[in-house]
Amino acid sequence: MEDRGFAKQLRGGSKFLGSWCTFASFASAEVMTRLGLDFVILDLQHCELTMAQFPAILGAFRGAKPVPVVRVTQVDYHAINWLFDQGVPAIMAPMVNSVEIARQAIDAAKYPPIGKRSFGPYRAAAYSFGVGDYMPRADELATLIVQIESAEAARNVDDILALQGVDAVFLGPNDLAFSMLTKGQSLFSSTGSGVEGADQWTGFARTPEVLELCEHVLNRCRAAGVPFGTTASSFDEAKLWFDKGAQFMTFGSDFLFMRAGAKALMQPAKG
Numbered sequence: 001m002e003d004r005g006f007a008k009q010l011r012g013g014s015k016f017l018g019s020w021c022t023f024a025s026f027a028s029a030e031v032m033t034r035l036g037l038d039f040v041i042l043d044l045q046h047c048e049l050t051m052a053q054f055p056a057i058l059g060a061f062r063g064a065k066p067v068p069v070v071r072v073t074q075v076d077y078h079a080i081n082w083l084f085d086q087g088v089p090a091i092m093a094p095m096v097n098s099v100e101i102a103r104q105a106i107d108a109a110k111y112p113p114i115g116k117r118s119f120g121p122y123r124a125a126a127y128s129f130g131v132g133d134y135m136p137r138a139d140e141l142a143t144l145i146v147q148i149e150s151a152e153a154a155r156n157v158d159d160i161l162a163l164q165g166v167d168a169v170f171l172g173p174n175d176l177a178f179s180m181l182t183k184g185q186s187l188f189s190s191t192g193s194g195v196e197g198a199d200q201w202t203g204f205a206r207t208p209e210v211l212e213l214c215e216h217v218l219n220r221c222r223a224a225g226v227p228f229g230t231t232a233s234s235f236d237e238a239k240l241w242f243d244k245g246a247q248f249m250t251f252g253s254d255f256l257f258m259r260a261g262a263k264a265l266m267q268p269a270k271g
Contacts, residue, residue: 005140005167006143010248015247016247018039018066020040026060032060039066040069041069045094058086069091070083088124091144092145092170093144096146096149115165149179155213172231176205206233218245227248231250
């Protein structure tokens, strides 16, 4: 990990490819750090990881390349403040679908006068031994990524981008698609494809209307100089967004890689 903020790295012009870590396992996280990824998102929102695994699980990233990013369960002052104090370099805040929620995330992530983060010289400040080095750079080293996941927020993204303290934007296309449904519609109606299991739903939210809003957010982020990222259902899709100007993308996860590997290894047995 580089000794500079993740947001500063994203603004440096490189393209960052990441993935998701879902298991409450030091070993799984450590394996993910050996795959050549630029960052790994530890997901507390939907998966089995909890705050109880921190700061110990950060040890899996010691001396490794990827930047650990933690997606919290929701915009919660204590959780965001506490995780930054444990030395997490970047937080992803989900469902930031209004200026008010974005402001709450900033308050938890940044010290005054930008936000209202509470002073606690714990692991991030080397248990107060490094407080003199950490505090002048604390806001730079604590990257706040806001996740926009509704059509209304996407259309009004300029209001969120105008807030000081928003370091990057990550678009959630699946929940964005949900927010665009009208009464009686469903993304999970039968497709008639004959494909069973999770493969049937890979990329299910990539409708023209959703993609148009995704590109709108990307373009507004580029105009504001704020790094943009989103999740891809394939490596080719990630490359497509990189070509359009995205700075960071995710692809796959620990359990999806495990599933794909197992299916590939089992294929000869089925033949």
